[in-house]
Amino acid sequence: MESAVIVDAVRTPMGRGRPGGALSGVHAVELLARLFAGLMDRNDVDPGLVNDVIIGCVSQAGEQAATPGRMAWLAAGLPEHVPAVTVDRRCGSGQQAIQFAVQGVMAGAYDAVVAGGVESMSRVPMGSARLGADPYGPGVARRYAPGLVPQGVSAELVAQRWKLTRAEMDAYAARSQQRAAAAAADGRFAAEIVPVRTGEGEPPVERDESIRPGTTAERLAALAPAFASDQARERFPDLEWGVTAGNSSQITDGASALLVMAEGRARALGLRPRARFHAAAVRGDDPLLMLTAPIPATRDVLARAGLTAADIDHFEVNEAFASVPLAWQRETGVDDARLNPRGGAIALGHPLGASGARLMTTMLTALEGTGGRYGLQVMCEAGGMANATIIERLSE
Helix, strand or coil, X not given: CCCEEEEEEEECCCEXXXXXXXXXXXXXXXXXXXXXXHXXXXXXXXXXXXXXXXXXXXXXXXXXXXXXXXXXXXXXXXXXXXXXXXXXXXECHHHHHHHHHHHHHHHCCCCEEEEEEEEECCCCCCCCCCCCCCCCHHHHHHHCCCCCCCHHHHHHHHHHHCCCCHHHHXXXXXXXXXXXXXXXXXXXXXXXXXXXXXXXXXXXXXXXXXXXXXXXXXXXXXCCECCCCHHHHHHCCCCCCCCECCCECCCEEEEEEEEEEEHHHHHHCCCCCCEEEEEEEXXXXXXXXXXXXXXXXXXXXXXXXXXXXXXXXXXXXXXCECHHHHHHHHHHCCCHHHECCCCCHHHHCCCHHHHHHHHHHHHHHHHHHHCCCEEEEEXXXXXXXXXXXXXXXXXX
């Protein structure tokens, strides 16, 4: 079976996902196209050798409705014969796109794939694809009466289950911001970012707009709970309601992409693989708690790899809400130093379809910076699901 490797991994800067954000003037397809162009420019490889483009995107509506990977590939002036497909596994869409690429390479169906994700949340707001419709249907409503809840309420239920206090969540969120700010100040994100020019004559956006260097736990403590509606309070009267905008992921615009290849093919072309895919897993869990599947998914992927948590040098656990990595940490016992050491989605944002690829890009560059060998990435996803992936950095 052929090994699948990462030849390169890039991302755009993260722009705040609102009108006036740094990337809000760029169509989602153009954002991804500029990233594709940057990825190809960085690598001495014929783009015509790419067999497929697999792109995660959650809100497949409006400007993101016409297979954005295909349109972006064409917009970048790349070969017409290369097809594309769009993947939706909610917040794990970009990671699932990568896992599909890896599976295709290992099965012998692909030699080279561009995989990643895009989401312009300022231009295609979250929830656009369902336009107020019921996405669950009567069977789910009967099985989970009185009904599933929004993710923010699930984050509160997770905090209650693991006895996480508001102070712990705010402290974690402040640390995420401080770690990301330190990494940005030291230039540790520079190698993974493809600058984006937003208009003719405009200077390129080169840095993440989402990072707030002055964030402290004390400032976060002043924010009001974000999901404590009257209806939610009535249904869950015992919750202490500590999830706020400050200890949740940020709504952002962004894209990320990886060049995934068969190891033998990459080496035959004179390309240096940066990492090898070691193991992957997907897992479902309680859809009411919704955000807990990263815990069993981590156990699954470690077992598949024949590794333990002690073998992993770097963990990326998507910071959808601070309660998610904190609950995961309670269950796994992983120390603070290895958990999201360059900050996470609380600071860098969560452009839904792109986040899985963004996390992997950051994890890879971090492993190269520290000399670590193994990295494990896991994402919580709507509906109570998770993707987990282990990569192995290659030194030559």
